[in-house]
Amino acid sequence: MQTRTLGTTGPQTSVLGLGCMGMSALYGDTDRAESIATLHAALEAGVTLLDTGDFYGMGHNELLIGEALRGVPAATREKALISVKFGALRTVEGAFSGYDGRPEAVKNFAAYSLQRLGTDHIDIYRIARLDPAVPIEETVGAIAELVEAGHVRHIGLSEVGADSLRRAAAVAPISDLQIEYSLISRGIEDEILPTARELGIGITAYGVLARGLISGHWQRGRTLAANDFRGMSPRFQGENLDHNLDLVDALREIAEQKGVSVAQTSIAWVLSRGEDIVPLIGARRRDRLAEALGAMEITLDADDLAAIERAVPAGAAAGDRYPAEQMARLDSER
Numbered sequence: 001m002q003t004r005t006l007g008t009t010g011p012q013t014s015v016l017g018l019g020c021m022g023m024s025a026l027y028g029d030t031d032r033a034e035s036i037a038t039l040h041a042a043l044e045a046g047v048t049l050l051d052t053g054d055f056y057g058m059g060h061n062e063l064l065i066g067e068a069l070r071g072v073p074a075a076t077r078e079k080a081l082i083s084v085k086f087g088a089l090r091t092v093e094g095a096f097s098g099y100d101g102r103p104e105a106v107k108n109f110a111a112y113s114l115q116r117l118g119t120d121h122i123d124i125y126r127i128a129r130l131d132p133a134v135p136i137e138e139t140v141g142a143i144a145e146l147v148e149a150g151h152v153r154h155i156g157l158s159e160v161g162a163d164s165l166r167r168a169a170a171v172a173p174i175s176d177l178q179i180e181y182s183l184i185s186r187g188i189e190d191e192i193l194p195t196a197r198e199l200g201i202g203i204t205a206y207g208v209l210a211r212g213l214i215s216g217h218w219q220r221g222r223t224l225a226a227n228d229f230r231g232m233s234p235r236f237q238g239e240n241l242d243h244n245l246d247l248v249d250a251l252r253e254i255a256e257q258k259g260v261s262v263a264q265t266s267i268a269w270v271l272s273r274g275e276d277i278v279p280l281i282g283a284r285r286r287d288r289l290a291e292a293l294g295a296m297e298i299t300l301d302a303d304d305l306a307a308i309e310r311a312v313p314a315g316a317a318a319g320d321r322y323p324a325e326q327m328a329r330l331d332s333e334r
């Protein structure tokens with residue numbers, strides 16, 4: 001397994017991480033046995049970075065990861081790094097109702113996560129979205145205290161902009177910024193990515209397949225469960241979807257010429273954007289995982305990259321990456 005290091009102070013991880021969200025939430029029905037099998041297959045293949053959030057299925061995802069890790073040899077478990085997001089507040093009905101980044105809340109969230117994961121430390125801990133009511137210095141400062149106490153190893157951030165990166169990095173070493181980055185979500189390239197690089201902060205990229213939209217497997221007319229985020233995502237609606245799938249068709253031509261899949265091309269493109277970027281793959285089935293891992297074998301040369309740029313130029317996607325009210329919560333979009 002190839003490796004990359006997260007920023008100048010973060011851990012070394014496998015070049016691809018496994019994002020576990022879809023195994024518990026946001027993408028419709030889940031399959032517990034297949035999720036555990038996928039986690040085991042990833043660990044066996046040498047994937048060492050597992051990403052979760054305490055709010056993914058309201059604890060379900062952490063319990064799932066804890067169970068999967070109890071089922072692997074000790075040597076494999078020791079290599080696994082768990083990245084946890086916290087801070088999202090939920091209602092009984094499951095709606096998202098805000099964020100809590102107060103120091104006492106940070107420590108409370110961490111105590112529950114450690115219990116659910118069945119571990120004595122979290123490898124990377126980060127608030128999922130900035131709490132607008134709490135200065136980032138206070139939230140990061142609370143995680144730094146958890147680091148000092150040995151409960152957390154590294155501090156991460158999620159979906160914050162360049163100013164917040166600077167403010168956070170002035171408080172404590174930051175290993176990585178988790179943020180959406182793909183062929184059709186390139187917003188970080190102007191300011192956020194250069195700032196992260198200047199500060200020695202790595203990137204863990206999510207939505208590398210735009211939640212399946214640019215995987216090559218998305219079918220027009222796919223029926224989505226009421227709890228599938230993609231049913232509300234602007235990019236998956238009506239004319240936007242038609243436009244975006246036309247981009248995928250253009251990408252498919254390039255993939256076919258290279259004898260690889262569309263998903264592999266999309267992942268390889270993110271891998272090509274810098275050694276400081278670790279894509280989080282949202283596979284929740286073993287076949288999808290195997291396809292995604294195949295991207296590590298692909299080299300995109302200058303001609304390939306130019307052809308991809310012509311097929312999917314920056315800003316080509318139709319529709320925002322989140323519904324309007326969620327876009328408004330993104331510090332990274334200000």
Ligand SMILES: NC(=O)c1ccc[n+]([C@@H]2O[C@H](COP(=O)([O-])OP(=O)(O)OC[C@H]3O[C@@H](n4cnc5c(N)ncnc54)[C@H](OP(=O)(O)O)[C@@H]3O)[C@@H](O)[C@H]2O)c1
Pocket residue numbers: 018019020021022027051052053085128158159178179205206207208209210211212213215217263280281282283284287288289291292
């Ligand atoms: N920090 C944040 O704000 C944030 C936000 C979102 C996610 N994340 C993290 O990032 C991880 C990845 O995000 P994501 O799930 O949106 O990313 P993604 O990798 O863009 O999308 C994953 C979805 O793509 C589809 N897919 C089709 N072919 C695939 C293949 N070969 N490999 C993997 N997936 C394939 C699957 O959908 P079907 O199974 O339905 O076909 C899968 O659930 C999440 O699990 C989570 O840990 C972080």
